[in-house]
Amino acid sequence: MDFAIVVLIIGWLSGSGLAGYVAERKGRSGPGWFFGALFLFSPLLALIALGALPVVPKAEKGGA
Numbered sequence: 001m002d003f004a005i006v007v008l009i010i011g012w013l014s015g016s017g018l019a020g021y022v023a024e025r026k027g028r029s030g031p032g033w034f035f036g037a038l039f040l041f042s043p044l045l046a047l048i049a050l051g052a053l054p055v056v057p058k059a060e061k062g063g064a
Contacts (some may be wrong), residue, residue, distance in 0.1 A: 014043075015044065016038040018043065019033050019037040020037070022047065026053065027055055033046055033050065
């Protein structure tokens with residue numbers, strides 16, 4: 001049972017990291033998507049949502 005929990009936690013963290021990486025590559029907030037996938041919704045749902053979102057061109061990105 002302990003091994004299954006460790007595998008689940010590692011998988012959840014890895015999936016959240018992947019969601020953050022994909023978000024960053026698409027011009028979105030990588031840390032925001034990482035923590036969103038980690039705490040608010042599942043990494044699988046985050047990856048599905050990111051797959052449906054278009055890439056943000058660099059000219060449209062906000063910031064100072």
